[in-house]
Amino acid sequence: MERGNFVDFIRIYCKSGKGGAGSAHFMRTKYNPEAGPDGGDGGRGGHIILKGNSQLWTLLHLRWYKNVVAEDGGNGRDNNSTGRNGEDIIIEVPLGTQAFNEETGEMELEILHDGQEEIWIPGGQGGRGNNFFKSPTNQAPEYAQPGMPGQEGWKALELKMLADVGLVGFPNAGKSTLLSTITAARPKIADYAFTTLTPNLGMVPYRNDRSFCIADLPGIIEGAHEGKGLGHRFLRHIERNPVLLFLIPADSSDHRKDFEILVNELEQYNPELLDKQFLLAISKSDMLDDELREAIAEELPDNVPHVFISSVTQQGLPQLKDMLWQALNANDK
Template sequence: MKLISYPDFGKISLQHLMEKTNFIDYIRIFCKSGHGGAGSKHFMRTKYNAMAGPDGGDGGRGAHVILRGNKQLWTLLHLRYYKNVIAENGENGSKNNCTGKDGEDVIIEVPLGTVARDEETGEIEAEILEDGQEIIWLRGGRGGLGNQNFATPTNQVPEHAQPGEPGVEGWKTLELKVLADVGLVGFPNAGKSTLLSVITAAKPKIANYAFTTLTPQLGMVEYRDGRSFCIADLPGIIEGAAEGKGLGHRFLRHIERNAVLLFLIPADSDDHKKEFEILFNELEQYNPEMLQKDFVIAISKSDMLDDELKEAISKELPSNIPHLFISSVTNKGLTELKDVLWKTINQSN
């Protein structure tokens, strides 16, 4: 059984690897499962009988290409250098009713949340959501039957055996959708990375310009009594993201796996209501099913607001969605935010 998991980079230098991004969420790969071995057309020969009967064995099964979930992986980086995954063919059958050896299955380890598609049709062929979950992605061809299977009272010397079935091949894609309890949604530079760095041990890049975060960042939020939940800082959405503007589709697909969406709107926004509506509409256009998730709104950078401004902003926001005022700099409202998120996560499960 061949395992494709952590990379065997061989002669690739460490410096070369460091120059590359370590978060790969989309891979195009050519896969081919093994052909089944041919059945044998053979007749037993003994000392006293040169035609003692058919004894051709069956061919072995062609190797499968299998996907296996591994919770220790969080990126598809290890597959970057495996552009072709070719599984073994099954061995042919042989005399004395000997069955050919099955091909050695190829197991591709992938992070949880990986979706496998056929590139030509776009059809989803497998989804890996649990650690250790195995799905046969490309099934190997069955081995052919040897001629001993075709012997009958009226045909005791069958002159034919089956060929093995062909394997399956084609260009495939693996697409990672981040699995997290809470997804941070907001425009670029809304303060998502700063919030993540304060309430988790994650160390995202933080700067005062748009699209600081180009890949999802995950962090564990320590809650009370040793409990915790996972939160993902997702790259910022811009208006038109559902149509592919900016890095729209690449960003939005990571939101699909989150149980709760935390909308982060900065206090210094020109129009808080409009900003929420734009984010809401982008999600709806991309996938209407995402509107079935639980929403929470947090007004970030609220240390600059007085009670009168908070009241005015509250009137702009939807009354059916819980909202809080927080400040990642002063830690204001963060305990209350954790309480609301924990309650919402457990209500949605």
């Protein structure tokens, strides 16, 4: 998905370095013209390495980085000198990035931690020089190994954003307004569907200088698991969130049905999403009186904690933060 400065999928042609050839050299000195083999090994070809960088949140910087070619290793030399290794290429990526072999679709590795370095495409091994093959029965080997070739092919990088809490709801449910109220994030807010076209992250301050990360994700529509609306572009990001906060506006005609539609879309996309912790918030609740609150509460599922909130009046926001913090730390007790 690419919208403005946000890119969460990119293809790259990669080629790691070829290993250097071993040397088949024989030492010759003034007093010993047949001193024996002294050919050194070839150097390793350059690796292509992925490194996690917590300051990045998009793959945009790789947009024009379409061909990644690492340096070949140096050839071995006389006097048992090993060729130098090819220079590695380090590609910095945001946390939550997965690397795929585009031809097979196999996920090869993922980056989840700041500073984490993983060899994505190893360089070719350098060849052995003839000194390596010397033995009591073969004191003058005249051969050496060539360097091993590097690996090449089309690869794919896919970003699944890392956040503690993901906001789930239909377009115009109030997700962006909530994010802007409880964090310093400033997502685009307007009164029409699909205002949010890319995920937005914000840090929610909590008691005793603690905090957690929340993501405002593009709105779901019925049929999203089939690719309708923003479809899979959105749903891939929700896989990383341990807690999902469903937002349903107070003026919905059927709050329980809306919740069930949202849950069904998640289940159809990936049944494992149902194992996450669900919380439910009724947004825009400043328009409700006590009687309407009680009526809506009776509609809601009993097994999902809920809270009535208003981002405009900030009603219920402290309780919401408490619920989110408790859900995130439930396993620590």
